[in-house]
Amino acid sequence: MAPTCPETVRGSRPMTRSRFGCRNCKLRKVKCDESKPRCKRCASFGVICNFRLDVLDLQPVTRDPAMYAFQVVRQGVLQPPPSSSVWTTDGSNFYQLNSKCQEFVTRYLGRSLITPDDPRMVQVNRRLLALAFANPFLMHASLAVAFAYDRHLSRSSGCRPSVEECYHWSQSTALFNRRLNKLIETKDKDPIWGTAAALAVLSFSTPDAITPEKSWPLKPSEPTDLEWLRMNTSKMSLWRIADPLRPDSLFRVMATTFAQMNSPLPEKGICDMLIPLAQVCSLEDSSTTENNPYFKAAHAVSQIQRLPNRQVTVGQTEVFTRSIHGPFKSLLQRKDPIALLLMYLWYRKAGRSIWWIELRARVECPSIFSYLRLYHRGYTTVHAFLPGGALAAWIEENP
Structure with missing residues (x-):
């Protein structure tokens, strides 16, 4: 009164x-x-x-996602968020961003962490940011990816995820699972696909160990080996629900990337393959998926190996990950030397252009190299591709 x-x-x-x-x-x-x-x-x-x-x-103004999105992307320039209170809420769940999270919104989330030079992806990221203020599961996932990217910038081979990254990852996973158990409307589809993609990135960018000696494949085999594949499969299982290529989807501009992911590999032979790679995989003109388990993976590695690093895209790298199933996946789980070599070559190439692949490659590449030297020293055709081998310089210079 x-x-x-x-x-x-x-x-x-x-x-x-x-x-x-x-x-x-x-x-x-x-x-x-x-x-x-x-x-x-x-x-x-x-x-x-x-x-x-x-x-x-x-x-708070920031509880109105449209208002805050206007503030953030006004005139195409990222604006600092209000310093008092910045929220994300869907009416039942909410989170107030602290100063560090607000800084990450300003520094990272208004641009594309996937392909920084692609203006279409910058617009996708900014539209996702606006949606994040009305979907806490998407905001937590976005912040976790921003913390992971900060970890990538540290350039440390043994950099553990921060407490903040783990917290936002955990919160996003819990809220996302809860959201998927409810009725999904059209307005929910883009936030769902954006969150699924972010969680897949987080899963891949966070290996179980921070040193090669304790990492796969050097560590003893466990049922959780290659667990990141399950997360990628889970993401793709949401494709029909989210329908990212529908006319009103903000992801529709990524149609080229999705087409690259699903581009067909040759059904037979070694056309356009790197000949030394075909030889180590025992591939020839009559080879197919049915008679050679390395067929698809070797073709996928050859495709990106021929490209300059700056031209390797996310869609092209996923052609290889989508080949990891059936007999080839079993070979990887059994730590077959040729399968490990293909994984090693993919890491080396894809990790130079995709930052979350590089985060895992920092640990698993040297682990694969040490495993092959330790347990398959006499496999000269495999070691020819590794550092110090006869084909190592050729692989580095190709194309």
């Missing part, structure tokens, strides 16, 4: 209150200028002015 007599300050005039001011100013006990639709006090404080009865008291 307002006092019967206004307080005075020594040496100053008594403070007056407006009769028709907004409720926010009355709650904060400040004078409202009564300008509509938004008074200056609310604008400076970062809350939605509530002259209208349907606006909550002291509701």
Whole structure:
């Protein structure tokens, strides 16, 4: 209740209150200028002015995703978020971003961490950022990826995920699973696909060990080996639900990337293959998927090996990961030397252009190299491709 007599300050005039001011100013006990639709006090404080009865008291502007998206991408330039209170909420779950998360929103999430030079992907990322303020599971996933990217920039081979990265990853997973158990509407499809993609990136970029000596394949075999494949498969299982290529999807601009992911490999022979690689995999003109388990993986590695590093795209790298199934996956799980070599060559090439692949490659590449030297020292055709081997320089220079 307002006092019967206004307080005075020594040496100053008594403070007056407006009769028709907004409720926010009355709650904060400040004078409202009564300008509509938004008074200056609310604008400076970062809350939605509530002259209208349907606006909550002291509701942060950032709880309105459209308003914050406008602030963030105004004129195509990322704007610093308000320093007071930045929220993501879907009405039942909410999270208030701390100063570090706000910094990461400004530094990373308004641009594309996947292909920084592609203006289409920058727009995809900014539209996803706007959706993240209405979908906490997407915001947590986005922040976790930003922390993972920060880990990549550290260039340390033994960099553990930070507490913040683990927290946001965990929160996103829990909220995402909860969301998938509810009715999915059209407006939910883009946030769902964006979150699934982010969780797949997090799974791949976080190997089980931080040193090669304790990493796959040097460590003893476990049922969880190649667990990142399961996450990638789970992401693709949501394709029909999210339908990223539907006309109103913000991911429709990525049609070329999706087409590359699903591009068919040759059905037979060694056309366009690197000949030394075909030889080590025992591939010839009559080879097919049915009679040679290395067939698809070797073709996928050859395809990206022929490209300059800057031209290797996410879609092209996923051609190899999609070949890891059936007999070839079993060979990898059994640590077959040729299968390990193909994985090694893929890591070396793909990791130079895709940062989350590089994060795993930092640990597993040297682990594969040490495993092959330790347990398959006499396999000279395999070692020819490894550092110090006769074909190592040729592979580095190709094309």
